[in-house]
Amino acid sequence: MNQERITNHQLFSMVVLFVIGSSLIVGVAAQVEIDKWIAILIALAAAVPTLMVYIKLLSLFPGKNLFDILFLVFGKWVGRLFVLLYTWYAFHLGAMVLRNFGEFVNMMAMPETPMIMPILLMGVSCIWIVKEGIEVLGRSAFFLLPIIVAIIFIVQLLCIPQLNLQFLTPILADGWEPVLEGAFSTFSFPFAETVLFTAVLCCPANKKAPYKPFLGGLIAGAFIILTVTFRNLMVMGATLKQSPYFPSYIAVGRIRIGDFLQRMEITVSIVFVVGAFIKISICLLAASTGVKKLAGLNHFRSVVMPIGILMILLANGIYKNTIEMVKWAFDIYSYYALPFQLFIPFVLLGIALISKHKEKKANEQPSS
Amino acid sequence: MFALVLLGYAFIVLIDTIPVYKDGTRREFWVSTSLLAVSLIVAVLFSLGVDLPSPADPLRQLITKIYGL
Numbered sequence: 312m313n314q315e316r317i318t319n320h321q322l323f324s325m326v327v328l329f330v331i332g333s334s335l336i337v338g339v340a341a342q343v344e345i346d347k348w349i350a351i352l353i354a355l356a357a358a359v360p361t362l363m364v365y366i367k368l369l370s371l372f373p374g375k376n377l378f379d380i381l382f383l384v385f386g387k388w389v390g391r392l393f394v395l396l397y398t399w400y401a402f403h404l405g406a407m408v409l410r411n412f413g414e415f416v417n418m419m420a421m422p423e424t425p426m427i428m429p430i431l432l433m434g435v436s437c438i439w440i441v442k443e444g445i446e447v448l449g450r451s452a453f454f455l456l457p458i459i460v461a462i463i464f465i466v467q468l469l470c471i472p473q474l475n476l477q478f479l480t481p482i483l484a485d486g487w488e489p490v491l492e493g494a495f496s497t498f499s500f501p502f503a504e505t506v507l508f509t510a511v512l513c514c515p516a517n518k519k520a521p522y523k524p525f526l527g528g529l530i531a532g533a534f535i536i537l538t539v540t541f542r543n544l545m546v547m548g549a550t551l552k553q554s555p556y557f558p559s560y561i562a563v564g565r566i567r568i569g570d571f572l573q574r575m576e577i578t579v580s581i582v583f584v585v586g587a588f589i590k591i592s593i594c595l596l597a598a599s600t601g602v603k604k605l606a607g608l609n610h611f612r613s614v615v616m617p618i619g620i621l622m623i624l625l626a627n628g629i630y631k632n633t634i635e636m637v638k639w640a641f642d643i644y645s646y647y648a649l650p651f652q653l654f655i656p657f658v659l660l661g662i663a664l665i666s667k668h669k670e671k672k673a674n675e676q677p678s679s
Numbered sequence: 680m681f682a683l684v685l686l687g688y689a690f691i692v693l694i695d696t697i698p699v700y701k702d703g704t705r706r707e708f709w710v711s712t713s714l715l716a717v718s719l720i721v722a723v724l725f726s727l728g729v730d731l732p733s734p735a736d737p738l739r740q741l742i743t744k745i746y747g748l
Contacts, residue, residue: 608707613699613707614710616695617717620722621717624725639735643742
């Protein structure tokens, strides 16, 4: 089977866009009022070792992705169960991001348009790019990342007149408990969601493991989230809590420079469209790869279209309203994602290391 | 709405299912067609205004039970 290849730069761009994808808009760590930045830093400190576990796992089995590794380590039947779980997770996550996008457009930009329309258009674009393969996805991420960074940077500069440094104090007024809760929620959404990259990538044999682009992408994405969160905080202060849906949109909406630079919200929409596009595509790619592995197909391309349409339909019907969506994203989702992001990869790495060790010993004995 | 859904699916069959039938293996064809059939049923029910149960609620109950939240 011909393997598709992406360069390190493309992987880096994909990880950055994946991490900032929906979290820039929905906001992170809604549990915390003004110490969000501490929560983000703690979550980043926890996410870096977790990502190293993912990459170590990939580098132990060159040329295999997460689904192959699950089959190899757990055997056929248990492995199949785990592959099914991960496929569901990727599918569900894609539908959730798609729904976030739909809610955003419906609430902020086009309230009269039925929500299925933005979801459908975004979904069809994602189906298209996934059918073209991961190479095209990597190239488009590489092309789009500089534009997004430039937009974020310019908007950041334009926000300077609105910033109020005293909105950042008092630090830790509510104690550590909400901060840790926020850190936990930030860890699972968006940092550790990058576990889905292990499902679509594999380490090429006789090459170095992609620690640098993967971790670099995570840290760059976290840095962007951090600066945007600082900006939102310093623009809106504690009133951020009163408008919990899509804080960036409201913060940027306050930019007024002279009479002509107003209504900059559209820039936030552009960033969100691009981020959500990459994120949904990765989720769809992972889900299709999982179905391919489960059904024993030759290529995932034949199932992209049906899975994408199912994803669109699930996104259309998954929540009744925005309140339910935000409640899910911040209260339930962290616990829901924990097994996929933490427990299964750690157990998998443990078993894989032990079995590799045994294999090595068994290989050494006959020669001695 | 109903007619639009059927029209959309006819288009999908034209651009996706027929190439899979021609180029892919039998297995690929059957897997993709059965997934597409499931999605067609869901889409038709949506277009007829049937209130389908969402997986978010049972999942939430399951998670709160497991972790004892």
